[in-house]
Amino acid sequence: MVNVVVVDDEERIRLGLAKLIAQVGKEFQVTGIFAGAQELLSHIDSIHVDLVITDIKMPVMNGLELIKQLQHRLPKLRMAIISGFDDFTFARQALRYGVEEYLLKPVDKDELEQMLHKVRDKLEYDQQAGEVNQDDQLKLLLFNDTEALPKPLRVEACRQLEQTPLFQQPYFVFVMRGHTPLTIEQMRKVVSGWLANWTIVEREDRVILIVGIPSTEHADRVRELGQTLLHRLPVSYEGRLGASDVFQGTTWLREAYRQADCALQQAWYDTGKMAFTDYARILRKTKSLNHLLMQIISEFQAEMALSNYSGAQKAIHRWFEECMLLMPSWNELSEACETVLSLIAKVSPIKRTEEDELEERVMACEPEKFASKDAFMTFFLGAVDQLFVQLMQFRQENRVVDTIKQYIRHHFADELELHRLAEEVFLTPSYLSKLFKTESGETITDFLISVRIEHAKDWLKEKNGLKTYEVGEKVGYADPAYFNKVFKKVVGCTPKEFKDRVR
Missing domain, CATH: 3.30.70 (Alpha-Beta Plaits)
Structure with a gap:
């Protein structure tokens, strides 16, 4: 609500002005109508007022003198001048005093409405901003x-x-x-x-x-x-x-x-x-990082398809150096680096806790956190190299598991002990056991049993005249009762029931 006071020595004008103000909208309320400056000053402390609209030419005290006194008593009060005289000297002095508008009589309703809305906007600003200092x-x-x-x-x-x-x-x-x-x-x-x-x-x-x-x-x-x-x-x-x-x-x-x-x-x-650079001398880039990004994605995928981890790693190093030559904005560089790290992560067999660490590394790809490009380069390429270390370690560990599986497939009928298997790949038995379970999802014993039972099923399907206990011996189970127990647990029926069913 904007509270308005009207001051004019002509009754017809002040009442007409009050009526026009009421027509502008309910947010503008006339809280006082006065015939002269002295009358207003005697009531100013008892009324609510945000804006004073006063005539210039009035007896005893004119509008400009009234404005000077009101500014002294109420510095934040908004004021406007109306006059029947198109006098530039009065207007210039009024504007110097900080009035909102200088309106001529008869007052134009559209100009009045425009002025009232301007005052309302400024009052809203004062309320929102309060005492806003220069800083x-x-x-x-x-x-x-x-x-x-x-x-x-x-x-x-x-x-x-x-x-x-x-x-x-x-x-x-x-x-x-x-x-x-x-x-x-x-x-x-x-x-x-x-x-x-x-x-x-x-x-x-x-x-x-x-x-x-x-x-x-x-x-x-x-x-x-x-x-x-x-x-x-x-x-x-x-x-x-x-x-x-x-x-x-x-x-x-x-x-x-x-x-x-x-x-x-x-x-x-x-x-x-x-280092110092001014805007007039900065590099006007002719291309963004998108082209380089699409290029490295294609090259990375091609190298990874060949399991050429070293080639993929070198390609990313070259890509990053080319990015630095373009001197992209920090936002561009950050988004590109996050994309590349995520690309590597997709083919990296990382545990859940390590995934969380990777996410932190990806989110930390913010160049502005580093004092210079060299510091950021050390960070980013270090993160890339760390991911490739994990990839190559995984490849090595995967080969170990494949070697053990292949050995078991060829020697499934033998008495296979864990320490003997560990000697094949030059690892300790405990580390091999843990690694095998982590990479394959099953224990070495479970894998051995699955291989033996598959071979036993093949023997039982053939019409070779072998007894079920003889089949058990062929796949590494000298005890017929134990063979029957293991077979039933895996297949769901005894060797004899399986033999009768398939034949």
């Missing part, structure tokens, strides 16, 4: 999509910031990010006494420095200041610095920050402890 306003415009912000909030933030000396001239934005971030206090010491017009904003691991420059200075000045800033930083500092183009007006703050951040990401690819 909050800067963060609002720097870090948010301006089109997504409520219009009153955005307009008011721009208006207030543009009243400051910094934004009454061209400006540009520095974004700085270090392995060990500098504090606001440290940055102030670096900048103080060097730059004339500046302000600092802090965001997580970044420091944003907004610098005003005279309109007479060339854009190359940005580059000069960037190089100077690097030299003024502590010798121990390790980080990257990006700068935007030069802009005029606070509506461009978001774009200036975006440009500086893009430049920072390009500087990340440079070598050395510190």
